[in-house]
Amino acid sequence: MNAILHAQQLTKHYPGSIALDHVDFTANGGESIAIIGPSGSGKTTLLHCLAGILRPDAGAITLNTPSSPLRLDTLGDAGLSRLRREEFGFVFQQGMLLPELTALENVALALMLNGTDRNTSEARAAEWLGALGLAGMEQRRLGELSGGQVQRVAIARAQVTGARVVFADEPTGALDSATSAEVLNVLLRSVAANGRTLLVVTHDPNVAARCQRVVELRDGRIVSDSGSPVPAPNFPAQATQAAPATANFKGAFNV
Numbered sequence: 001m002n003a004i005l006h007a008q009q010l011t012k013h014y015p016g017s018i019a020l021d022h023v024d025f026t027a028n029g030g031e032s033i034a035i036i037g038p039s040g041s042g043k044t045t046l047l048h049c050l051a052g053i054l055r056p057d058a059g060a061i062t063l064n065t066p067s068s069p070l071r072l073d074t075l076g077d078a079g080l081s082r083l084r085r086e087e088f089g090f091v092f093q094q095g096m097l098l099p100e101l102t103a104l105e106n107v108a109l110a111l112m113l114n115g116t117d118r119n120t121s122e123a124r125a126a127e128w129l130g131a132l133g134l135a136g137m138e139q140r141r142l143g144e145l146s147g148g149q150v151q152r153v154a155i156a157r158a159q160v161t162g163a164r165v166v167f168a169d170e171p172t173g174a175l176d177s178a179t180s181a182e183v184l185n186v187l188l189r190s191v192a193a194n195g196r197t198l199l200v201v202t203h204d205p206n207v208a209a210r211c212q213r214v215v216e217l218r219d220g221r222i223v224s225d226s227g228s229p230v231p232a233p234n235f236p237a238q239a240t241q242a243a244p245a246t247a248n249f250k251g252a253f254n255v
Helices: 043-050 077-086 103-112 118-131 147-159 177-193 205-210
Strands: 003-014 017-028 032-036 058-064 069-071 088-092 165-169 197-201 213-218 221-225
Touching: 003 043, 017 043, 017 058, 017 197, 017 221, 032 043, 032 177, 032 205, 043 165, 043 197, 077 088, 088 147, 103 118, 103 147, 118 147, 147 165, 147 177, 165 177, 177 197, 177 205
Parallel strands: 032 197, 032 213, 088 165, 165 197
Antiparallel strands: 003 017, 003 058, 058 069, 213 221
């Protein structure tokens, strides 16, 4: 496996506490990684730093892009915003979608913000929604969908741009057990079918058990890593661009 995201000596303080204490972390291309730990252990802070949502107080974060390694911790706000739109996808516990938009519009918006024309964006969005079991529901607003269906919309939005790393923060936390299992299946199968890397913060041992690696944090430090990858601070540039978001994913998983 090739390392796609690497953090060295990440440190993050909050008033009166330390959320990350010199954390080293590597994610390889195509891996699914569960980040677990008790409340306050630093797992969500780690996820947000790796995703460019929070800036660490110290340490380095490097993303392996097709052209050259990119240091997230030194990017300005505009660069981080562009990175989050193009390279990263996000699935949150509550979806973080726009309730006034339809399912199709929510997914297409991710492409349109990157400059793709509306017709192309909506066509790609419809493909993703259909592949994730939402064919015929494209014009429904979020209030007309179940919780599991809303999370499927979020999963489609996270990947429609061709994002190579998907970050999920308790993506099944607000769902009942049966719906949680369905949504987890959709998430894991879709990222695997498209070669994405998945980092998921979870309290649910069933979610963690389905991931290839489990990384446990306590008191801002990694205390166990079932994969124990070799750190790779010097990334080789990849020879080719990542496959487009609508690459051959239909039929690659059952939903």
